Amino acid sequence: MAAIVQAIGPPTSLSQPNSTKFHLFSRRSLSERKGSIFVGRSDGKVINGLSLHSARGEKLVSHAVEAKQDNAAATSKAGHELLLFEALQEGLEEEMERDPRVCVMGEDVGHYGGSYKVTKGLAPKYGDLRVLDTPIAENSFTGMGIGAAMTGLRPIIEGMNMGFLLLAFNQISNNCGMLHYTSGGQFKIPVVIRGPGGVGRQLGAEHSQRLESYFQSIPGIQMVACSTPYNAKGLMKAAIRSDNPVILFEHVLLYNLKEKIPDEEYICNLEEAEMVRPGEHVTILTYSRMRYHVMQAAKTLVNKGYDPEVIDIRSLKPFDLYTIGNSVKKTHRVLIVEECMRTGGIGASLTAAITENFNDYLDAPIVCLSSQDVPTPYAGTLENWTVVQPAQIVTAVEQLCM
Amino acid sequence: MALSSHRALTHLRRLTPLRRISTDSTISIETSIPFTGHNIDPPSRNLTTSPSELMTFFHDMALMRRMEIAADSLYKAKLIRGFCHLYDGQEAVAIGMEAAITKKDCIITAYRDHCIYLARGGTLIGAFAELMGRKEGCSKGKGGSMHFYLKEKGFYGGHGIVGAQVPLGIGLSFAQKYEKDGSVSFALYGDGAANQGQLFEALNMAALWDLPAILVCENNHYGMGTAEWRAAKSPSYYKRGDYVPGLKVDGMDAFAVKQACAFAKEHVLKNGPIVSILPYFSYTTVSFSYHGSLCVRLWFMVELPFTKI
Numbered sequence: 001m002a003a004i005v006q007a008i009g010p011p012t013s014l015s016q017p018n019s020t021k022f023h024l025f026s027r028r029s030l031s032e033r034k035g036s037i038f039v040g041r042s043d044g045k046v047i048n049g050l051s052l053h054s055a056r057g058e059k060l061v062s063h064a065v066e067a068k069q070d071n072a073a074a075t076s077k078a079g080h081e082l083l084l085f086e087a088l089q090e091g092l093e094e095e096m097e098r099d100p101r102v103c104v105m106g107e108d109v110g111h112y113g114g115s116y117k118v119t120k121g122l123a124p125k126y127g128d129l130r131v132l133d134t135p136i137a138e139n140s141f142t143g144m145g146i147g148a149a150m151t152g153l154r155p156i157i158e159g160m161n162m163g164f165l166l167l168a169f170n171q172i173s174n175n176c177g178m179l180h181y182t183s184g185g186q187f188k189i190p191v192v193i194r195g196p197g198g199v200g201r202q203l204g205a206e207h208s209q210r211l212e213s214y215f216q217s218i219p220g221i222q223m224v225a226c227s228t229p230y231n232a233k234g235l236m237k238a239a240i241r242s243d244n245p246v247i248l249f250e251h252v253l254l255y256n257l258k259e260k261i262p263d264e265e266y267i268c269n270l271e272e273a274e275m276v277r278p279g280e281h282v283t284i285l286t287y288s289r290m291r292y293h294v295m296q297a298a299k300t301l302v303n304k305g306y307d308p309e310v311i312d313i314r315s316l317k318p319f320d321l322y323t324i325g326n327s328v329k330k331t332h333r334v335l336i337v338e339e340c341m342r343t344g345g346i347g348a349s350l351t352a353a354i355t356e357n358f359n360d361y362l363d364a365p366i367v368c369l370s371s372q373d374v375p376t377p378y379a380g381t382l383e384n385w386t387v388v389q390p391a392q393i394v395t396a397v398e399q400l401c402m
Numbered sequence: 403m404a405l406s407s408h409r410a411l412t413h414l415r416r417l418t419p420l421r422r423i424s425t426d427s428t429i430s431i432e433t434s435i436p437f438t439g440h441n442i443d444p445p446s447r448n449l450t451t452s453p454s455e456l457m458t459f460f461h462d463m464a465l466m467r468r469m470e471i472a473a474d475s476l477y478k479a480k481l482i483r484g485f486c487h488l489y490d491g492q493e494a495v496a497i498g499m500e501a502a503i504t505k506k507d508c509i510i511t512a513y514r515d516h517c518i519y520l521a522r523g524g525t526l527i528g529a530f531a532e533l534m535g536r537k538e539g540c541s542k543g544k545g546g547s548m549h550f551y552l553k554e555k556g557f558y559g560g561h562g563i564v565g566a567q568v569p570l571g572i573g574l575s576f577a578q579k580y581e582k583d584g585s586v587s588f589a590l591y592g593d594g595a596a597n598q599g600q601l602f603e604a605l606n607m608a609a610l611w612d613l614p615a616i617l618v619c620e621n622n623h624y625g626m627g628t629a630e631w632r633a634a635k636s637p638s639y640y641k642r643g644d645y646v647p648g649l650k651v652d653g654m655d656a657f658a659v660k661q662a663c664a665f666a667k668e669h670v671l672k673n674g675p676i677v678s679i680l681p682y683f684s685y686t687t688v689s690f691s692y693h694g695s696l697c698v699r700l701w702f703m704v705e706l707p708f709t710k711i
Contacts, residue, residue: 183549184539
């Protein structure tokens with residue numbers, strides 16, 4: 001059981017956990033660390049608070065911007081730069097080339113090239129049957145994809161906007177999620193259901209929905225959310241190769257992000273979270289677009305002397321509790337920043353999971369910043385108010401670390 | 403009902419040991435009522451069969467009937483829980499369809515799936531074990547009455563939500579067109595599910611891409627507990643396809659069903675891979691219905707499948 005005990009004066013170290021002492025320090029104040037205090041750790045090591053801060057000073061500033069993935073940088077210095085939607089397209093094309101059973105179906109994916117250009121150029125190359133333009137009938141073309149998957153095809157079903165997949169909820173829940181179980185394992189459903197969701201630029205309430213909160217309870221499916229070109233391509237490829245039904249959540253506002261990705265083939269683990277920025281003071285868990293709001297807030301936080309650890313959870317179902325747990329054990333404070341609604345969102349499930357598994361490591365209650373429980377307004381100013389902004393993240397970290 | 407099944411059994415006992423059936427003679431028969439077509443020329447009423455085929459039909463239909471009656475007793479004894487939708491009275495559809503197709507063709511249906519599972523090659527142990535939640539069941543006891551599947555013999559279930567199996571069936575035919583293996587898919591649904599929107603969505607897509615799909619409506623004139631005339635403005639389900647050809651078939655006559663299914667398969671595949679393959683829509687009348695919780699029974703129709711054989 002780890003606990004950091006802060007005391008002004010002689011160092012104290014906890015050799016064994018003491019529950020009464022633990023209660024006295026329900027909230028650790030990091031502002032105290034700026035003074036001449038000693039930090040005692042449960043492993044007996046004592047660190048001079050001042051030197052801790054100043055020694056870290058240089059390191060903190062250099063971590064202010066988002067750290068590139070170590071594996072991406074290490075494997076190839078060369079690489080090619082592209083936008084997120086191009087990365088998705090590249091992943092899709094590589095998998096279609098690799099396996100003739102992979103096909104795409106959705107509205108405007110073929111001749112139009114995809115409403116967000118993810119399937120651009122695929123229909124002329126692979127034909128109209130493999131890149132199928134469907135009528136506006138989400139319920140039945142999702143069902144059709146699932147039926148095709150029952151025989152061994154590997155369809156990728158695109159919802160033009162995730163919100164439209166609400167019409168296919170029955171097919172996704174009952175057939176996609178449950179057929180493997182109810183058939184006693186006879187059928188595998190290797191579908192990938194993907195599409196853009198989330199709050200865009202004044203798209204209105206019905207086109208700004210976050211479906212991850214509705215789908216997360218469905219037994220039998222896996223959910224991942226991409227946030228960078230690197231993980232978009234990797235997750236797309238992994239999802240297509242997986243024999244399980246995977247829902248890949250993209251975000252409307254992230255399609256034009258530019259990044260350099262490796263030339264060689266790679267996939268990302270579907271169940272792994274991504275360490276965006278290692279830190280010591282607080283664990284910030286986020287995914288998709290909110291990652292960028294968090295990183296923006298991280299710059300401000302670093303300038304104020306905080307050292308947040310930012311983790312992009314990526315795997316929305318199941319959670320990567322290994323990475324998250326290690327982080328919680330290190331920092332003892334958790335802030336969840338998400339775009340889902342407060343009620344019944346991913347943050348709510350994550351809060352429950354962390355509390356159940358790592359309650360003893362927490363020095364403070366988990367703070368969850370989510371969107372307001374209202375339909376997303378059309379007016380830009382109102383829309384911004386319903387979504388978590390970097391300033392709110394900074395305030396939350398300051399209060400959490402107080 | 404007990405009388406007719408008793409009579410059926412004594413028939414069976416009398417025929418098999420005492421007299422050997424000649425397998426080489428052919429018998430010409432005529433279906434009881436002619437087919438009615440919508441946007442298509444219906445097949446002929448005349449077909450040939452053989453004594454061995456007659457015996458197989460009779461044996462299998464009797465087996466199915468006894469299985470369903472036994473399931474009924476088990477359900478009443480609370481050894482089968484939840485839902486138990488029985489197929490007794492509709493056996494002719496399962497038998498006739500199976501006789502016309504191969505194991506590469508796919509069948510998918512809603513929750514009235516016990517006999518189709520059997521017709522496709524399932525075992526009685528697999529069926530009863532599944533109904534009673536045992537691991538020797540066809541779905542390892544995890545599915546129950548509404549989730550019988552047999553992947554290797556082309557039976558795709560077994561679905562609880564009515565209507566949802568029709569888009570799945572279109573997906574099966576999409577895969578068949580994709581793999582170009584010359585097989586067809588039969589998507590069965592009831593007259594209740596005929597009013598589902600996803601059915602028409604699926605029909606539109608199947609017609610658009612010429613998928614080798616045959617949609618079969620098993621009409622027992624009841625959708626859940628509501629009579630057909632109170633739920634459907636137009637009970638001519640075979641005409642509901644509009645631009646898609648339709649065929650009305652007597653579902654109590656196994657040979658009519660066999661003739662119709664063979665005709666449908668040929669029609670759907672006949673035009674070759676380049677020219678469009680038309681999906682198909684047929685309507686079979688089944689006059690007997692037993693709903694687990696509703697107990698609607700038209701007993702006088704029960705005998706008919708057997709007496710026709």
